[in-house]
Amino acid sequence: MDRQLGDPGPVTPEILPDAAAGELLTLQQAAYIGEARAHRNFDLPPLLDTLDDIRAALADPSITVWGFRDGGRLVASVRMRLAGEVGEVGRLVVAPDRHGEGLGTALLTAAENATPPEVTVFRLCTGERSAGPRYLYGKLGYRETHRTPEADYHLVHLEKPRVRASG
Numbered sequence: 001m002d003r004q005l006g007d008p009g010p011v012t013p014e015i016l017p018d019a020a021a022g023e024l025l026t027l028q029q030a031a032y033i034g035e036a037r038a039h040r041n042f043d044l045p046p047l048l049d050t051l052d053d054i055r056a057a058l059a060d061p062s063i064t065v066w067g068f069r070d071g072g073r074l075v076a077s078v079r080m081r082l083a084g085e086v087g088e089v090g091r092l093v094v095a096p097d098r099h100g101e102g103l104g105t106a107l108l109t110a111a112e113n114a115t116p117p118e119v120t121v122f123r124l125c126t127g128e129r130s131a132g133p134r135y136l137y138g139k140l141g142y143r144e145t146h147r148t149p150e151a152d153y154h155l156v157h158l159e160k161p162r163v164r165a166s167g
Helices: 017-040 051-060 104-116 131-139
Strands: 064-070 073-082 086-096 121-127 143-150 151-160
Touching: 017 051, 017 064, 017 073, 017 086, 017 121, 051 064, 064 104, 073 104, 086 104, 104 131, 121 131, 121 143
Parallel strands: 086 121
Antiparallel strands: 064 073, 073 086, 121 151, 143 151
8 A cells, every 4th residue: 555644545526426326425424433433422413414405405506515536436425515705614533544644634625626716705514522533623723603502511613714825
């Protein structure tokens, strides 16, 4: 294996087709089990999604679902919903056996870069006990804006301005 920790190696993001719905649901469920344990809440929306919910997201014209494959296997995915000048990031997931390889960073960065130029800010939320995701988002420039109560924890809302290349 040529990869080093934090280096995803040669992966190319792709827009996931409707046919990937079942595979995406499986990846999402595997990825969110750890978050459910950390928050002692197995009713997290990503764990309650059905195959029809995933198909609806893939068919929604305001949402682009990106993924990375390795040897045909879907190993990471993220959604980007466009809402005017806001890019709403959702369901960033990485296969549990692929954590630490930089896939989440690479995929989120690719999705941000692929959004239309009208997008001026990116927003997302995560659970307060989601140490790994919160570290990743901070490293990528996301800053906490507020918190909202959820069960016995808080959702942490984050955003970052879009940085445009000068020149």
